[in-house]
Amino acid sequence: MSSSSVPGTNVPPVSFPGIASGIDYNAIIQKLTSLTLSQNVSLNAQISTINAANTELIKINSMLNCVQNALGALSDPTLFNAWLATSSNTAEGTATAISGQTPASGTYTILGQTQATATTITNNPAAGHSITDGSPPSDQIILAKSYAAVTPSNGSSVSGNGSITVQGFTLTYNVNIDSIDSILAKLNSDIATGPHPIDAGFNASLDPATGKVTFSSTDKPVTIGAPTDSGNLLDVLKLSSAQVNNTATSGSVTSTSNIGGINQAASFNSSTSAGYVTPVTSGVFTINGVHINISASGDNTASVIARINASSAGVVASYDATTNKITLTSTATGPQTIVLGAAGDTSNFLTAAGLTSASGATTAVGTQASVTVQGPSGVTNTVYSNSDQVTNAIPGVQLNINGFTTPYTVTVGSDSSKLVKALNTFVSAYNAAITEVNNATIPPAVITPQAGSSTTAQSASVGGGVLWNSQIQTVKDELTSLVSGYFGGSLIRDSGSYTSTTTQYNSLADIGLQLSDSFTTLATASTGAQTTSQQQVSTQQMQGTDGTLQPLNVSKFTTALATNPSEVQAIFQGANSLTNNLGIYLGNVTGLPTLLNTSVVGELPAGGVGILQGFENTNTDRIASLSAQIQQVTNDANMQADQLRTEFTATEGQLAVYQSMQSQLSGFFKGNGG
Secondary structure (H helix, E strand, O other), X not given: OOOOOOOOOOOOXXXXXXXXXXXXXXXXXXXXXXXXXXXXXXXXXXXXXXXHHHHHHHHHHHHHHHHHHHHHHHOOHHHHHOEEEEEOOOXXXXXXXXXXXXXXXXXXXXXXXXXXXEEEEEOOHHHEOOOOOOOOOHHHOEHHHOOOOOOOOOOOOOOOOEEEEEXXXXXXXXXXXXXXXXXXXXXXXXXXXXXXXXXXXEEEEEEOOOOEEEEEEOOOOOOEOOOOOEOOHHHHOOOOOOOEEEOOOOEEEEOOOOOOOOOOOOEOOOOOHHHEOOOOOOEXXXXXXXXXXXXXXXXXXXXXXXXXXXXXXXXXXXEEOOOOEEEEEEEEEEOOOOOEXXXXXXXXXXXXXXXXXXXXXXXXOOOOEEEEEEOOOOOEEEEEEOOOEEEEEEOOEEEEEOOOOOOEEEEEEEOOHHHHHHHHHHHHHHHHHHHHHHHHHOOOEEEOOOOOOOOOOOOEEXXXXXXXXXXXXXXXXXXXXXXXXXOOOOEEEEOOEEEEOOOOOOOOHHHOOXXXXXXXXXXXXXXXOOXXXXXXXXXXXXXXXXXXXOOOOHHHHHHHHHHOHXXXXXXXXXXXXXXXXXXXXXXXXXXXXXXXXXXXXXXXXXXXXXXXXXXXXXHHHHHHHHHHHHHHHHHHHHHHHHHHHHHHHHHHHHHXXXXXXXXXXXXXXXXXXX
């Protein structure tokens, strides 16, 4: 029977080889064909090796492109114009170098400083009704309809009443029934003169001149409020944030301001006109040229304040219920002007709120910040600024001042941190690529039988990189030559070679970047083995360089940078610099552009085929040639198998004829008595 392993193209679907001859000629054909095809084993092995080489070339190309990217970052000129300003006391002031400016290095002492303030306009509290205004006076009518500055509330009491605790006595009240006067009278009668007086020296009173309430005692300290209280009567009476003045045997507490005033939650057209003496009208008013719309029926003081703050008027508006005051504060510090009102205004809000000078407002003009600084030379100077971000105290530095307790210093100097980081990134990328090339090109170790061995084994190569015999070694040598060369200045010819005219810093080694001083090889271990297969391979360090760079000596680098920054910069940036020279060469190696400081350096190879891509293309052509050879060997093997099978089949047919004739002759002789 035939099988799929039988070689050739003329294998019948079903065959019984050797019926006539008794010989399995398929087995013979298969053995002979296998001998012919055996040469494909080495050809396929070569293809596998070349494919591995191409994979490695692609990896190295990608890593070298990372080096190009690192060169691009290293070419940024701002790396050599970075400055650092450091404050010795960041609680009092911080310092930052101003971008685009060149500060003056040195240590500056801040001997004194004051912060800038903003211009404020505070309204006339008389713009709001006093609690004693009205007829009858507001303190005599129910709280819900009075001129109380804070909308009175009974709270969430189940009984529907509010409660307040004074001197340990809890009084219930109802804002829809009680007035300020009735509540004060109840406190006096229940605490001081009731059937069971708690504090005979207690008195609760309202001063009609100031509109303030006072709780006092000549016998005991004053206590107000309890966790069980409900409602907001203490807020209404302006006592919740008032200072309590107590001794061991007496005490008093007085409202922080007139109990009357503006009610910021009430609509302007409410029955009390939201507490304004002059009712607010609808329309528009202007602050710093910005129009603010207002509706007497739809707005209240809180909503207008929010609208001012959301506008571009450049002020912050606020209302302090404790003092009954509206304040406008400029968002910019310094002696800025707040311009109120303009021709065409149709709402009287600014006047009704008492914010204009004509209506009794008070203006506090903002002040400038000041800084007294002593420079490195000892000269002292005082400068002024409209803001706390002072840019004229230290050249090229912004000083952000806070409080001031004691003198502090600001140290100004060049900042090499970003440059060191960019340089370390380059070294890391470069070393990774060179290490990959080294590993890929390391030569194999040669193992030979030891002297006196009885073995007949031959010498053999063991280990080695997939590119050990590749031309990429020349790329690595060129990269090593470039990074160890001279940079900066111009080149002059000296005794047949070129050197830089720069005399102090003209190489990476001069600024703290040395090449490595050893490299790795493969070697056989001395194990006493008698055969090559028993011997071991190990790595061995040798003196010399493998082309990688040692870690940056930061101290040496920063010293060079401080000593001669222009020469150090010329090593990395310029016509004869590391970034330019290495960038041009790498563009030819990878076939990819090197972008330095927003421009591509050098010219890319024709068709974008870099040196490594050329190696890959050569390998690919070699693979195609080997594949053609494999196909030719396979075709030859099939032709051989087909020819042998044809010949064996013909022979089998002829034998079958002979065997039939022999059978006939034997029968003839037997039939004739033979």
